[in-house]
Amino acid sequence: MRALAKDDDTPAGGLEAVFLQNRAKLRSFLLHSGAGDIADDLLQEVWLRLSRLDRGPIAEPRSYLFRMAYNLLLDQRRGSRRTALREREWSEATGPTEPGISDQPATDRALVAREALSVAEQRLTALGEPTSGIFRRHRVDGRTQRAIAAEYGISISTVEKHLRRAYALLHKLRETIGEV
């Protein structure tokens, strides 16, 4: 058993205050993360979500807000990639190829990306156990390294070692996978 609560747990109604105090910091974080013009839209989305919550106490409210902004940014990046892909598919279906733009049809690129994902998964499995299981426990099940270490009966640094092996794989394949 561990105590997660801290003395500065934010009671209901306080999360909005934390947001306002940290708005500038959140904004510059999004800008440093390449959000550009949509940084303010993302902040607005965070704000909207806060006001829809019925909240109980939240430990680490500042972290919670950054995490929310970060996730929304990743969502937005994927959304705009998919929109761009759809638009390319449409214009390729309806128009001639344009000079300077890859001749590989958008549909094919999406297929390649999906294939790359299943290759990635096979390669992850090929790394064997416990690496493959540890990575899935971490990324699919969302367990902390500490919980995984306890479950496997190994040290946290060993867990991290296994994670690095899996992430190295991801790093090699990121160009094609990232297209999905």
Next chain:
Amino acid sequence: MTDISARIEAEAVDWLIRVNEPHFADWDGFDAWLESDPRHQQSYYRLADADRAFAEDLARPANPAEPVQLQPAARAPKRSPWRWAAGIAAAITLAVTGALTLSPLRAPSRTIVETAAGAERTFKLADGSEVELNGATRISFVPTDPRRLRLESGEALFSVVHDPARPFVLETGDAVVRDVGTVFDVTRGSGNVVRVSVAEGSVSFEAGDVTRTLLLGDTIDRDGGNLLVGRVAASSVGGWRHGRLDYEDAPIARVAEDLTRSTGEVIHVEPTVAGRRFSGSIGSDGAASALVPHAADMMGVKATRQSDGWHFSARDASSS
């Protein structure tokens, strides 16, 4: 690749591993690294995009349309984590749907079924499906669409009759639980919390950009932006109907909320103990005046009765 860009790529991986830890808190450090060189941002987020796509794909099933009937799955002992981990990877599926769908505006003529805290109620739908409501629970539906219910607050156990032509749909908050023929328990708690546990069959759970299929013994706990997937004994799902509340590593704030639902007693939880974790079984039948302090004892907190209800706080002699 030059030495510098190799270094940047290595740093990006380091940061990704740290950011992906559920309780990561060094956002300022991360921000400072991103700011220090424009190549950092590009390198990191390309990797993060791929990572996200990969993580979602890992959980996608081979045959999403296949309904699965499972024997009650025993929890693998802690000594064989490999088998358990492989089982989890096979049992969980994930697909991405897209942007958050807001709850639709309420249709004017929804039928409401609700209970006061401390009460329970069962009602049957026209197709024979049964809904058991826990205390302080409110369910609504449009009579002309009896296969779609909304859990507005509280907790209920759904025993849904199989009808592949008309999937049963449960909305709660921004989450949607879809089912074909199953027994599952759903809680809509405070703090934008949605919990689903499956006792039999399978359901699909959607909220925001997350869709997951849950099978027998799976449980999902969605708290704001955090998603926790776990396993429970199928027999413990909906234990509140039998006066039994089972917990594994649950925050005390949540246990208190469940106790309120079952007993009707107002319980205030001091922030200093709200996040402490509890594992164990609490009986929820019987006189609340004895039950609440007993539960507090089990959880290692002090219970005092005041004019506005019970208060759970830290015991004087112990510290966290």
